[in-house]
Amino acid sequence: MQLPLETEALVVNTPGGDFEMTPIVINDLRPDEVLVEMKYSGVCHTDFWLQQGALTPLLTLPAIAGHEGAGVILAVGADVQDKTLAPGDPVLLSFTACGSCAECTHDSEPNFSRCAAFAPLNLSGSRRADGSSPATLASSGRPVAAQFFGHSSFARVSVVHELCVVRCPKKEDLALYAPMGCGYQTGAGTVLNVLKPGPGQTVVVFGAGSVGCAAIMAAASVPVKQLIAVDVLGKKLEVAREVGATDVLDSSQCAGGVVEEIKKLTGGRGVDFAIDTTGVSAVVEQMLDCLAYAGTAASVGVPPREDKITVGSGAFFSGKKTWLAVAEGDSHPPEFIPRMIELHKQGKFPIEKISKVYPVAELKQAISDMKDGTTIKAIIEF
Ligand SMILES: [Zn+2]
Ligand SMILES: [Zn+2]
Structure with a gap:
């Protein structure tokens, strides 16, 4: 050349x-x-x-x-x-x-x-x-x-x-x-490399764009017991359901608040794992609030640098919650991209x-x- x-x-x-x-x-x-x-x-x-x-x-x-x-x-x-x-x-x-x-x-x-x-x-x-x-x-x-x-x-x-x-x-x-x-490994890696939910567990994904849908597909591949997708666009929620979400929530339509709806859907308990792909600070706060006891939240979307996120100290500490920042799904591409390709070949991605x-x-x-x-x-x- x-x-x-x-x-x-x-x-x-x-x-x-x-x-x-x-x-x-x-x-x-x-x-x-x-x-x-x-x-x-x-x-x-x-x-x-x-x-x-x-x-x-x-x-x-x-x-x-x-x-x-x-x-x-x-x-x-x-x-x-x-x-x-x-x-x-x-x-x-x-x-x-x-x-x-x-x-x-x-x-x-x-x-x-x-x-x-x-x-x-x-x-x-x-x-x-x-x-x-x-x-x-x-x-x-x-x-x-x-x-x-x-x-x-x-x-x-x-x-x-x-x-x-x-x-x-x-x-x-x-x-x-x-x-x-980037997008697919960010979503799928957050589930499969970091959170590693088990079959009896519950997961919520905020934002059903490509990163959120990749996370949903990865969680559905486990498969987890309950998988909730949250977005403000009905078209995205339809796709989220198609790729494995068991429940979908249009957060613009949740009169009592999205945290309350998630609690209702999970029998009052909250979710074991929550992922935010939106990078909207108010959504990050909802993600932390909807965790079950000892639940783990992963921030994938990045809020504006100057934003402050409010975490209720009592609920966070007595609830033994964990909050992680994850980049690129914590993936090592030479290993993880072939793993996603294999999942796709099996019909699970x-x-x-x-x-x-x-x-x-x-x-x-x-x-x-x-x-x-x-x-x-x-x-x-x-
Ligand atoms: Zn990217
Ligand atoms: Zn290096």
Whole structure:
């Protein structure tokens, strides 16, 4: 593969600006990187943070978003550790990690999602070694941040860090499996890696978007005794039921409050496990309030930084509650993505029921469909 290479990517130039298809130049491939022709990318809410400029000062615009890529290898850097990777191989892309801290190199259980450098490496959009970028805008030669989560998948071709790469069994699976790298593993991992509910237990999931539905599918795969989905959009709750929720609650319609409704549904006891995917502080408080004695709550959605969350001290301590913050489902992608694929093959992770593929030219429609609940997980096709 001859570099420099001219291609196109969806570039955000200013905070709040559109994702604009823009000519870019890929200048070089380093020894620990892989050049990937992107075929599909999931659309995830963190892409909107980038678009809104909410990731500054870590990330500087212009930048290329996208962090659920799926594509085909064009070239492999000389020092890439997996010597079996070759041009033509279909791959799924996940977040990156430093590969050298205690968590990344843990003897028995390495875990990239716990990497000490997770935030700067994934949110800066630049190369780890020197903060540079492999790509520039074709029009001006100005650098464009092109390694968001190590791989910036809103591009026709991208230079990705080797630790992002997970093999995809078949090229035909690329569209369906693209969101494995963030949204699906965030939801499913929170259930299967962190909370680990048993068959006799109860679970509530706040927010039935793609992360929430992945959590619901994972809990239903156990299967747990009772699985409650909460959202404000009826369309999403219908899908939640289809993928395994035993009860659904439209929180905008709960006159007596959603906590009371959850208590009613569970015979007054509350739930053993609760997951919040919304990042709305008031919902986080509801999540803590609806726990049963010795229950555990996991925050997956991230509330605004300046927010304060109120926890009733008496209920929390005498109720022996636990509250965890979970990123990326505490997943190690090289291990967990194949595990989700296996669950899917067994019919226990029916992701085909929640995703829809849009041509890249219809990204705006895809985003609007995700926001109003018409589509749970939008995937763009290049
Ligand atoms: Zn690390
Ligand atoms: Zn994401």
